[in-house]
Amino acid sequence: MSQLDLKVILEALQKVLPQEQSCIGLHEPYFIGNEWVYVKECLDTRWVSSVGKFVDNFESSLAKYTGVNRAVAVVNGTAALHICLQLIGVKAGDEVLIPSLTFVATANAVSYCGAIPHFIDSEETTLGIDPKKLGNYLDSIAEIKSEGCCNRKTGRFIKAIIAVHTFGHPVDLDALYQVCEHFQLTLIEDAAESLGSFYKGRHTGNWGKVTALSFNGNKIITTGGGGAILTQDDSLANLAKHMTTTAKLPHRWAFNHDQVSYNYRLPNINAAIGCAQLENLPEILSAKRALAEKYAQIFQQIYGIKFFTEPDYAHSNYWLNTLLLNEDYAAQRNDLLELTNNYGIMTRPAWTLMHKLPMYKDFPRMNLEVAESLESRIINIPSSAFLV
The missing domain is CATH 3.40.640.10 (Type I PLP-dependent aspartate aminotransferase-like (Major domain))
Structure with a gap:
């Protein structure tokens, strides 16, 4: 099985995000009012x-x-x-x-x-x-x-x-x-x-x-x-x-x-x-949706990874924009995290699942196969309202 071309994903992020910023955070506050x-x-x-x-x-x-x-x-x-x-x-x-x-x-x-x-x-x-x-x-x-x-x-x-x-x-x-x-x-x-x-x-x-x-x-x-x-x-x-x-x-x-x-x-x-x-919440939300739309458009063309979009019944705030690797490429998640962060684009995985934390490992749980799959494939990408 072929590997994902991680440089193509990095270049897609760079096309959406401002070129003049050497380091782009994941989600920073936006102060534009009183x-x-x-x-x-x-x-x-x-x-x-x-x-x-x-x-x-x-x-x-x-x-x-x-x-x-x-x-x-x-x-x-x-x-x-x-x-x-x-x-x-x-x-x-x-x-x-x-x-x-x-x-x-x-x-x-x-x-x-x-x-x-x-x-x-x-x-x-x-x-x-x-x-x-x-x-x-x-x-x-x-x-x-x-x-x-x-x-x-x-x-x-x-x-x-x-x-x-x-x-x-x-x-x-x-x-x-x-x-x-x-x-x-x-x-x-x-x-x-x-x-x-x-x-x-x-x-x-x-x-x-x-x-x-x-x-x-x-x-x-x-x-x-x-x-x-x-x-x-x-x-x-x-x-x-x-x-x-x-x-x-x-x-x-x-x-x-x-x-x-x-x-x-x-x-x-x-x-x-x-x-x-x-x-200023309406302006903030509008800016965040515009950023999400840019991500959705550019990642539509890239094989092996997708930009997560709101459920059909929802109008989401797109708080943290999310990439989801195909299951076949989950093993490359950490490589992509390292590459993007090395280039000054802050990305991060999902939280460690609660049942994997030492203080919660013995607590009751159902079958968690979907959560475990999602944890291995989620990458959050820069989402600040001022990035558009």
């Missing part, structure tokens, strides 16, 4: 910590843009996931279904609750959870009892599914929701990567009982660090705000707290950056 103005206002007024008008504005703007009822801003996406799990009642010893193909924060948030990550497979058309395969798997291991869905093999209850919208591409939410209903599972959306992505015309985050967002420096928009919890449920949103503010009871001066909780609130100065970023 970031300096809003941060200066925080400094001038001294409202820099966890209360202030920018926190309120950021939360209301997020809720409006995504179409949910409430948004609660927190310090990062992992904290958002941690609180999401607690809001739906995940307890120590519960199992939570998560894709093995995800960033480690998804599994860590489950572990923070004393719960058990249970790893499930992905599908190549979305890079996210395969609902049909998952349903068949649960048919073989799950038993519905009065208290909920029980894993017959472990004796533990399976409480929830975390659906990760991988690299910004929505999973098949309708099919996954049906699985959740059939097996009495609560759906959480890990939308850390999918701000600006739509499933059948609705923004991601509208199917899960709660949803987590991330605003890390490499996300679609950034607050430096930062995250948010989305929900349609006012009572859950109020509880989320209470839990992320050390469960402090309102009072003019007294420090009274009614439960063990967390100091997870997003500072006003970070929210100020987020407000400015949100104002």
